[in-house]
Amino acid sequence: xxxxxxxxxxxxxxxLLLLSSTITTLTVLLIVVFLFKEGLGVFNQxxxxxxxxxxxxxxxxxxxLSSAQLKNIFDxxxxxxxxxxxxxxxxxxxxxxxxxxxxxxxxxxxxxxNLPQCISKVVDSLPNIIAFFSTKYLDxxxxxxxxxxxxxxxxxxFSGKEWFPTAQPSAQLGVLPLILxxxxxxxxxxxxxxxxxxAAAIYMSEIANENVRKIMKxxxxxxxxxxxxxxxxxxxVIIVPLIQKTFDLPVxxxxxxxxxxxxxxxxxxxxxxxxxxxxxxxxxxxxxxxALGASKWQTIYKVVVPYxxxxxxxxxxxxxxxxxxxxxxxxxxxxxxxVIPHTILEPVRTIPATIAAELGEASNGGLHxxxxxxxxxxxxxxxxxxxxxxxxxxxxKKYNNR
Amino acid sequence: MYKIESKNVDFFxxxxxxxxxxxxxxxxxxxxxxxxxxxxxxxxxxxxxNRMNDLIDNTKIAGQVIIDGDDIYAKxxxxxxxxxxxxxxxxxxxxxxxxxxENVAYGLRVNGITDKKFIEERVxxxxxxxxxxxxxxxxxxxxxxxxxxGQQQRLCIAxxxxxxxxxxxxxxxxxxxxxxxxxxxxxLIYELKTKYTIVIVTHNMQQAGxxxxxxxxxxxxxxIEYDTTKTIFTNxxxxxxxxxxxxxxx
Ligand SMILES: Nc1ncnc2c1ncn2[C@@H]1O[C@H](COP(=O)(O)OP(=O)(O)OP(=O)(O)O)[C@@H](O)[C@H]1O
Ligand SMILES: [Mg+2]
Numbered sequence: 001x002x003x004x005x006x007x008x009x010x011x012x013x014x015x016l017l018l019l020s021s022t023i024t025t026l027t028v029l030l031i032v033v034f035l036f037k038e039g040l041g042v043f044n045q046x047x048x049x050x051x052x053x054x055x056x057x058x059x060x061x062x063x064x065l066s067s068a069q070l071k072n073i074f075d076x077x078x079x080x081x082x083x084x085x086x087x088x089x090x091x092x093x094x095x096x097x098x099x100x101x102x103x104x105x106x107x108x109x110x111x112x113x114n115l116p117q118c119i120s121k122v123v124d125s126l127p128n129i130i131a132f133f134s135t136k137y138l139d140x141x142x143x144x145x146x147x148x149x150x151x152x153x154x155x156x157x158f159s160g161k162e163w164f165p166t167a168q169p170s171a172q173l174g175v176l177p178l179i180l181x182x183x184x185x186x187x188x189x190x191x192x193x194x195x196x197x198x199a200a201a202i203y204m205s206e207i208a209n210e211n212v213r214k215i216m217k218x219x220x221x222x223x224x225x226x227x228x229x230x231x232x233x234x235x236x237v238i239i240v241p242l243i244q245k246t247f248d249l250p251v252x253x254x255x256x257x258x259x260x261x262x263x264x265x266x267x268x269x270x271x272x273x274x275x276x277x278x279x280x281x282x283x284x285x286x287x288x289x290x291a292l293g294a295s296k297w298q299t300i301y302k303v304v305v306p307y308x309x310x311x312x313x314x315x316x317x318x319x320x321x322x323x324x325x326x327x328x329x330x331x332x333x334x335x336x337x338x339v340i341p342h343t344i345l346e347p348v349r350t351i352p353a354t355i356a357a358e359l360g361e362a363s364n365g366g367l368h369x370x371x372x373x374x375x376x377x378x379x380x381x382x383x384x385x386x387x388x389x390x391x392x393x394x395x396x397k398k399y400n401n402r
Numbered sequence: 403m404y405k406i407e408s409k410n411v412d413f414f415x416x417x418x419x420x421x422x423x424x425x426x427x428x429x430x431x432x433x434x435x436x437x438x439x440x441x442x443x444x445x446x447x448x449x450x451x452n453r454m455n456d457l458i459d460n461t462k463i464a465g466q467v468i469i470d471g472d473d474i475y476a477k478x479x480x481x482x483x484x485x486x487x488x489x490x491x492x493x494x495x496x497x498x499x500x501x502x503x504e505n506v507a508y509g510l511r512v513n514g515i516t517d518k519k520f521i522e523e524r525v526x527x528x529x530x531x532x533x534x535x536x537x538x539x540x541x542x543x544x545x546x547x548x549x550x551x552g553q554q555q556r557l558c559i560a561x562x563x564x565x566x567x568x569x570x571x572x573x574x575x576x577x578x579x580x581x582x583x584x585x586x587x588x589x590l591i592y593e594l595k596t597k598y599t600i601v602i603v604t605h606n607m608q609q610a611g612x613x614x615x616x617x618x619x620x621x622x623x624x625x626i627e628y629d630t631t632k633t634i635f636t637n638x639x640x641x642x643x644x645x646x647x648x649x650x651x652x
Contacts, residue, residue, distance in 0.1 A: 209459060210459060282496070284492055284494060284496035285496055285498060285499075286457075287454060287457070287490075287492065287496075288490075288492065288496045288497075288498065288558070288561075289498070289508070289512070290454070290457070290485065291452060291454065291485055291489065291490040291562070292485065292486075292489070292508060292509035292512060292561065292562070292565060293482045293483065293485040293486035293509065293512060293513055293565065294482070294508075294509075294512035295482050295512075298512045302508070302511075302512065303498060306499065306500075307499055
């Protein structure tokens with residue numbers, strides 16, 4: 001009886017463990033699949049929102065316009081058809097509300113019952129017109145030609161320099177400024193955090209006595225536990241005004257502010273991991289160096305740092321990893337302008353900040369929503385690469401230590 | 403004139419005393435063996451000569467350690483230069499994770515020597531001195547970890563010799579080696595005697611008998627007996643020495 005219970009409970013626990021690991025694995029897989037399914041969906045969409053039409057006069061030789069061209073036309077940056085491959089004529093813009101310039105309210109009708117015909121006539125009568133209106137008002141015998149609009153292409157998505165996902169008539173989904181913004185801010189963060197973190201790690205592992213270390217280490221680990229909003233708040237209240245004053249800028253919310261805040265956030269990771277690596281340097285190795293008359297500093301940079309270089313690299317990369325994925329603090333201090341930054345003293349916007357800021361206003365399943373998921377995919381791939389790099393480096397370390 | 407002298411040396415790890423009133427004098431160009439049961443303070447004593455114990459927190463020394471006439475624990479002594487003069491070989495081979503060449507060149511480089519030709523010559527010369535040259539001359543650019551344990555230990559001796567110290571401290575240098583490597587190292591010690599003063603800690607009585615001129619027997623932090631090796635092994639004055647040595651031989 002006893003053995004039966006034992007066997008039964010063993011089997012039961014085994015089953016539970018199997019179940020929970022299966023569930024975890026499946027959940028992770030599901031999330032990834034969902035992310036990519038939604039994200040890749042963006043390439044199945046047209047930049048012009050569903051339910052809207054862009055129409056030209058039948059005589060207009062132009063048959064295709066890119067998303068960027070559309071935006072520039074409606075922003076009046078492009079004012080002549082010749083610039084987009086048509087005849088040399090000025091472009092006439094037509095939005096739905098412009099109908100009142102052509103027809104009186106009576107003619108349109110109280111319930112807009114004549115609006116489709118009116119639009120059709122306007123488009124037909126003006127050879128240089130470009131009209132943007134709802135499909136609801138598309139006349140059955142529409143006299144213009146509807147513009148063929150391409151789906152969003154990979155190339156457009158990754159090389160586009162503008163991110164205006166809600167622009168009318170055509171959304172601009174260039175992720176380049178966001179990717180660059182993310183990389184800039186992270187690079188700046190690591191440039192600030194690496195020397196500082198390395199110095200602190202060297203101090204803690206090689207110089208500080210045991211008592212100082214016993215105080216410092218938990219403090220630094222505590223730094224890792226502070227919620228990121230708090231860092232963001234600190235950045236907003238202290239660093240942003242400081243930057244604004246020091247560099248005499250109109251606004252202090254800049255890439256630099258983001259880099260500083262992220263740098264501080266990456267410090268604990270860098271310090272703890274590289275300090276552990278340095279402390280793992282065999283005592284015998286350090287003693288051998290000192291016994292040869294090397295000074296403490298020579299021993300540190302000729303023996304300790306080279307010996308623990310893979311740990312230090314891993315710490316730095318994990319630090320960057322944290323910086324790249326960080327959302328809240330960055331959102332609060334970088335100014336969030338979706339333009340390609342030229343200096344660190346300009347506002348920038350990162351991928352995670354974009355997702356956090358915009359997901360609320362993106363309609364479920366729409367273009368904007370899918371574009372944000374695509375951003376999520378990009379972020380996922382970046383962090384995956386980072387994790388694989390760390391994996392690779394720490395494996396190499398195992399091999400070297402034998 | 404003695405090379406090394408210690409006068410009334412006490413040593414403490416925190417509250418516990420590891421060495422009690424050690425008086426001992428070592429002549430130049432001799433090999434001195436430190437023997438005694440485990441934990442009796444041999445390593446602690448050896449590491450006083452190049453101030454290696456300074457690295458351990460909460461330690462304290464009293465008395466004097468005099469090398470070449472100077473108290474090495476006096477104020478203002480440059481420890482780095484002391485360690486250039488007093489080389490050390492450790493129990494386990496501990497090469498740096500660098501090439502064979504760079505291991506031997508390390509001591510030269512940290513002492514500010516940059517002349518490439520000089521370094522190359524000195525490295526070759528010292529590797530030949532430890533009779534390792536034929537075994538490694540084709541793989542100087544390979545990692546030192548690719549050598550066998552015995553080869554690594556001879557490399558570590560070469561590393562210590564490269565900066566031309568006048569004293570070499572060895573803490574059980576052959577305890578991790580096979581018999582053939584051990585006898586190679588012993589031969590080496592015998593030859594090095596002409597140029598260096600050597601202090602060696604060993605648990606191997608045959609080894610002490612083979613390589614040393616004088617022997618010091620330690621017991622629980624005290625120096626029990628110090629005499630020529632011949633006397634210690636054949637005619638010790640203290641019974642405890644006798645017991646230890648016969649015990650170890652038997
Ligand atoms: N770092 C240390 N901190 C505190 N006590 C130590 C330390 N190193 C050694 N001791 C103590 O000092 C005493 C002498 O140790 P030591 O290493 O000198 O002995 P040993 O004679 O070399 O022994 P073995 O033959 O085992 O190497 C021992 O009681 C040991 O516990
Ligand atoms: Mg010892």
